Amino acid sequence: MSTSLEMKNIQKFYGPLHVVKDFDLQIQPGEFVTFLGPSGSGKTTALKMIAGFERPTSGDIFLGSRSIVDLPAYDRGIGMVFQNYALFPHMTVAENVAFPLTVRRMPQQEADEKVARAIRLVKMDQYCTRYPNQLSGGQQQRIALARAIVFNPSILLMDEPLGALDRNLREHMKIEIMRIQKELNMTVVFVTHDQDEALTMSDRIAVMNEGRLVQVDDSRTLYGKPKNRFVASFVGESNMIPCRVDRVKNGTGKLLVAGGAQGEALLSGQTDGDKGWMFVRPEHVEIGPRLTAVELPNALNGVIENALFLGEMTRYLVRCGDETITVKRQNRGQTLLERGTEVVVSWKAEDCTVLS
DSSP states (O other), X not given: OOOOEXXXXXXXXXXXXXXXXXXXXXXXXXXXXXXXXXXXXXXXXXHHHHHTSSXXXXXXXXXXXXXXXXXOGGGSOXXXXXXXXXXXXXXXXXXXXXXXXXXXXXXXXXXXXXXHHHHHHTTOGGGTTOOGGGSOHHHHHHHHHHHHHTTOXXXXXXXXXXXXXXXXXXXXXXXXXXXXXXXXXXXXXXXXXOHHHHHHHOSEEEEEETTEEEEEEOHHHHHHSOSSHHHHHHSSOOEEEEEEEEEEETTXXXXXXXXXXXXXXXXXXXXXXXXXXXXXXXXXXXXXXXXXXXXXXXEEEEEEEEEEEOSSEEEEEEEETTEEEEEEEEOSSOOOOOTTOEEEEEEXXXXXXXXX
8 A cells, every 4th residue: 555755844964964954745655756866965864764764853754644753664664675785695585575574473374475476576486595695686686676565565765776787787677666666556765866767767856956855846847847057957968058138028038148149048037137047958959060041049150079979869069159069969861970060059949948
């Protein structure tokens, strides 16, 4: 049975150090929410406070309607998967998965049924009698997951669980975790600094910086409409060009862009004369030889400094005066532009916005 989680005005100090600030978040039953942020942003501390490994300096945490802030970790009914798996080396796979039930003194037959179901759910049926050192990293990860869900926790916490896996295995485990979460309709709080993991897996992403929640939104909103420069630059690649709002008309701004060029972008509350940053994603930027006629409202002349062939796309770095613009272009058989080529880069007004 999935449960809602609410963190109300959580503050956490370590001595004079204020590591989690004004943290307010509501998570719905069955929702997959990711805490995303750089190292030291407070995301793991926030997770540990939910788990009961750390106590908030002030504020309250609710599972459903019940405050759990005074409950010890073992009484919270919360499952936890760690980055290093934390399996017991002297126990078999089945014994590791059964451990939370053994601690709860569950009758043997019921425990055996739950263990079998959890191991079957992570597709590790044939490994029951093996020991952790006889398993690959991905297999150990599956067993750690089975152990965390075997007692039907009200909520599952995952702290960088894919960090130790290679890329292909990580991609596979993302899909498996999403499958299991949907199958069990489980509330999950997932911690990562990997934006791809967050964008792929989450119903909502809570971006943290310096202990604060900066923006909480679904993947598409977060990627397409970041609230500030930090979110825009931390989630995905972005171009940020200094600009000044020259004239406002119907939510769109006529801009003076670096180097005196004119541009046009959607505004996020700015008025005439405000300075800010024009934000546009590299995949929204068109690129062509300098002689190409451009009808888009934003166009800058530049020279290609670097062209990186990445298989499905080419990544261009284009020097436009004092600015370097990143362009991502899908490879569809067109001629690749060489380093040193004089080009024009351009984009639509609706594909960019001004951030403060």
